[in-house]
Amino acid sequence: MTGEDDTVPGAGPEGGATRCGFVALIGEPNAGKSSLLNRLVGAKVSIVTHKVQTTRGRIRGVVIDGGAQIVFVDTPGLFRPRRRLDRAMVAAAWAGAVEADAVVLLVEAHRGITEGVDAILEALPETLPEGRPVALAINKIDRVPHETLLPLSAALNERRDFAATFLISATRGAGVEDLRGWLGGRMPEGPWHYPEDQVADMPLRLIAAEITREKLMLRLHQELPYELTVETESWQEREDGSVRIDQVVYVARDGHKGIVLGAKGATVKAVGTEARVEIAELIGQRAHLFIQVKVRPGWLDEPARYREIGLDYSDGG
Numbered sequence: 001m002t003g004e005d006d007t008v009p010g011a012g013p014e015g016g017a018t019r020c021g022f023v024a025l026i027g028e029p030n031a032g033k034s035s036l037l038n039r040l041v042g043a044k045v046s047i048v049t050h051k052v053q054t055t056r057g058r059i060r061g062v063v064i065d066g067g068a069q070i071v072f073v074d075t076p077g078l079f080r081p082r083r084r085l086d087r088a089m090v091a092a093a094w095a096g097a098v099e100a101d102a103v104v105l106l107v108e109a110h111r112g113i114t115e116g117v118d119a120i121l122e123a124l125p126e127t128l129p130e131g132r133p134v135a136l137a138i139n140k141i142d143r144v145p146h147e148t149l150l151p152l153s154a155a156l157n158e159r160r161d162f163a164a165t166f167l168i169s170a171t172r173g174a175g176v177e178d179l180r181g182w183l184g185g186r187m188p189e190g191p192w193h194y195p196e197d198q199v200a201d202m203p204l205r206l207i208a209a210e211i212t213r214e215k216l217m218l219r220l221h222q223e224l225p226y227e228l229t230v231e232t233e234s235w236q237e238r239e240d241g242s243v244r245i246d247q248v249v250y251v252a253r254d255g256h257k258g259i260v261l262g263a264k265g266a267t268v269k270a271v272g273t274e275a276r277v278e279i280a281e282l283i284g285q286r287a288h289l290f291i292q293v294k295v296r297p298g299w300l301d302e303p304a305r306y307r308e309i310g311l312d313y314s315d316g317g
């Protein structure tokens with residue numbers, strides 16, 4: 001974790017010190033966190049949709065900036081909790097921010113300081129440890145006249161002394177490089193968490209899991225929207241040029257397992273077929289997809305689990 005140190009030495013490309021750390025993107029639902037992550041990573045990491053609250057944490061991207069490796073924790077949207085699960089999702093979002101080395105708050109240019117942004121600004125000082133650098137990224141600048149940006153930036157900086165302010169468009173890319181460079185400089189010195197080659201295919205594993213989750217959600221509609229997670233357990237290239245992908249769908253209860261499986265496994269089979277076609281298209285290779293459904297009991301009631309969903313640094317994906 002960094003403290004207030006702004007003087008992290010630059011890591012030279014030839015054997016200089018490496019840096020590595022975590023960055024949490026926070027903001028209201030739809031602020032553009034997934035879009036920004038995708039733009040930063042340069043691959044479609046998390047599925048961007050028009051529906052709010054689609055991001056379920058644990059979706060990460062790893063970005064190399066000079067000698068720095070920046071691990072992004074994409075958090076669930078921060079919103080006003082209504083149900084028990086919602087509260088846990090908010091807690092998960094904050095857990096990511098509390099443990100990150102730097103935080104980026106995304107605010108939508110055309111919406112300005114909404115009630116939601118206000119609530120986040122209120123919560124920031126008491127939630128984050130002192131000295132944790134928080135950058136402000138005013139996003140979707142392509143949607144507003146340029147002259148509105150400075151007043152908005154000033155109003156926000158009056159509320160909190162941000163370590164830096166960036167005017168960005170996550171979808172068009174404006175300002176994103178600057179933000180990435182700034183974050184790279186904020187990462188603490190230390191070895192990289194992920195070997196370089198792993199970084200290359202990690203996004204694919206994440207995307208593959210997201211694709212399966214999306215297909216499940218589309219098929220199950222309201223039945224289980226927030227109560228399952230999909231993880232890609234293994235990704236094996238085969239000699240014939242195809243790839244074998246093993247995934248696990250985790251559900252909270254036995255009853256949910258039945259719903260995901262469907263009669264004689266029909267639901268998971270249909271989902272698997274749809275996901276396989278899309279994954280194969282994405283990677284340009286034939287894919288064999290194997291999906292298991294497992295119950296992780298108490299998943300919904302254990303605070304520790306939520307934390308894990310929002311922030312899991314344990315392995316490379």
Ligand SMILES: Nc1nc2c(ncn2[C@@H]2O[C@H](COP(=O)(O)OP(=O)(O)OP(=O)(O)O)[C@@H](O)[C@H]2O)c(=O)[nH]1
Nearest residue numbers: 030031032033034035053054055077140169170171
């Ligand atoms: N015009 C414009 N639209 C953007 C920009 N960034 C994101 N969007 C759009 O805003 C919507 C929400 O973007 P997401 O990236 O899914 O937002 P999110 O914050 O990850 O949302 P949750 O997953 O719900 O937390 C999508 O329709 C994006 O295309 C931008 O810079 N300009």
